[in-house]
Amino acid sequence: MKQLCVKIFASLLFTLSAGQAFSQGAIPENAVNKKWWKEAVVYQVYPRSFKDSDGDGVGDLKGIISKLDYIQSLGIDVVWLNPIYSSPNDDNGYDISDYRSIMKDFGTMDDFNVLLKGLHDRKIKLVMDLVVNHSSDEHEWFRQSRSSRTNPYRDYYHWWPAEKGVPAKRWSFFDEDASAWRLDSTTNSYYLHYFSRKQPDLNWENPKLRQEVYGLMKFWFDKGIDGFRMDVIPFVSKDTAFPPLPAEYNAPARIDYDPNYIEYYARGPHLHEYMQEMNREVLSKYDVMTVGEGIGVRADEALLLVDKARKELNMFFTFETAAVGKDRTDWSPDAEKFKLTDFKTTFSKWINVFKEKGWATVYLGNHDQSRMVSRFGNDKPEYRETSSKMLYTFLLSQRATVYVYAGDEIGMTNIRFKDIKDYRDLQTINHYNLLKRQGKPTDDFLRDEAEFSRENGRTPMQWTGGQNAGFTTGTPWLKINPDHITVNVEAAEKEKNGILSYFRKMIKLRKQLPELVYGNYTVVDKDNPQVFAYTRTLKDKKVLVLLSFSTKVADFTVTPEIGKMGNILINNLPGIATDGNTIHLKPYQAMILRLE
Ligand code: TEU
Secondary structure, X not given: OHHHHHHHHHHHHHHHHHHHHHHOOOOOHHHHOOOHHHHOEEEEEOHHXXXXXXXXXXXXXXXXXXXXXXXXXXXXXXXXXXXXXXOOOOOOOOOOOEEEEEOHHHOOHHHHHHHHHHHHHOOOEXXXXXXXXXXXXXXXXXXXXXXXXXXXXXXXXXXXXXXXXXXXXXXXXXXXOOEOEEEEHHHOEEEEOOOOOOOOEEOOOOHHHHHHHHHHHHHHHHHOOOEEEEOOHHHHOOOOOOOOOOHHHOOOOOOOOXXXXXXXXXXXXXXXXXXXXXXXXXXXXXXXXXXXEOOOOOHHHHHHHHOHHHXXXXXXXXXXXXXXXXXXXXXXXXXXXXXXHHHHHHHHHHHHOOOOOOOOEEEOOOOOOOOHHHHHOOOOOOOHHHHHHHHHHHHOOOOOEEEEEOOHHHOOOOOOOOOHHHOOOHHHHHHHHHHHHOOOOOHHHHHHHHHHOHHHHOOOOOOOOOHHHHOOOOOOOOOXXXXXXXXXXXHHHHOOOOHHHHHHHHHHHHHHOHHHHHOEEEEEOOOOOOEEEEEEEEOOEEEEEEEEOOOOOEEEEOOOOOOOEEEEEEEOOOOOEEEOOEEEEOOOOEEEEEEO
């Protein structure tokens, strides 16, 4: 009781003082309204590649269970698991054939229960993947739906009767023919599939389908999970008249995430209505977090999805930050991968979208992206460690919920497959086959894929320097990066000052300093081409984050306007070279300084 009173008093005090400050415009609503999920560090586990317990070469739930102590030792708060539901694995679980059971490769519901309890016992929350823009074509709903035009499940999917003519072009992200419409002979109709032909799009216009989705969400929430990451959620509402695309989008593009283009695919007229309904019927009944995969969501409409007052989602991932530098044209070994000024502008833009309301996310890698250090740092042996630590300093000092990807904490790097035979991902394979069939060259495509393909982020977790990196006793489903001989958890645990221990230290620091979570974010010296610098300020507490993205020594002057240099709170290299107020940052040096 006493504790409760203290708590209430403390929060009252905070609200009052924050309220006063707010009226002066100092503390925005989203800082006053503290939430566990705003403060969380989310650790993403790609189950297929994390740890195999039974020697079939595929990671599984028992494998994850065996690594729970390791996961806990990181200091993270939430685990996000990619889909673990029954699936024929056309797209590694993003094609679900039964939303209420566990994929055989991964184990059983009993294993799931043990995993959930194991996480909760360790005070770690579990977020699952919700993939409801599409199901597998092997889902019972689709089997029924395709069987006849009058089947009760017909309207669970989008069908276009062939007698109406060929539907307007929609490009598929994964299809071998690039088309998102596929003619199904049983009922002489086309069905829509934005992703592979084994991933038919569900029809959210149908209220029965929406109830099915809410039902399955409740099923998992009632089991005790703590949230959902929602796959391509803006796609659920579409213009179901399927109007023709404007001419400029009629080229057989390898679809990228141009929001103007996505306009024709997503964010349809009912998106917010559906999200509000979902919130009312499901989310509002549980203390859970939601993060949408915000494909195509523009900054000027971001708050529609996550403004608390609108009762939709908590957060979403933007695709724009992941796109920085993807338009690369210079492939010489020492070429700049991206302009730091672009990186600063894009990331800061997305942090500032949520300055007052809503809440941001930040990530540098996931199962669809290259490895963080290869993409945004520098994976050459002399820089791999320092630049990985620098990137963690960035992530863990952002005004956002931080999403980190398993394997980055030991500095895993891109495998850079050269041979198409090494790929398992349908996205790469189908596009390669398409080019071949069209008689087009594949060299540029393969070079791009070596750098950016999803397999770079999917190679198995490297636990040891031994056989198969300690991932499996069998044959791994995807090749293991040969660098596991030196880059592995066992070795990392022995390094007192390695990436892993820095990651743990940085998480601890974030937990100690609320200004790193809630403080105002101000970029300083924004045109500096080598250094990313910003301050984080909460009431009278202010810190300066300095990040060198350069292979050269980079100077940064702490001007009186920025503040007076105080203690170094963390530094990814020993020591600091200064000359008055100017700091000479070594290549990829990162530090956080207290400002007085
Ligand atoms: O990804 C959405 C998406 O658009 C992907 O195509 C992704 O951006 C692209 O592959 C990057 O190269 C989600 C999931 O994260 C992805 O793994 C799934 O394959 C996809 O949806 C379909 O469910």
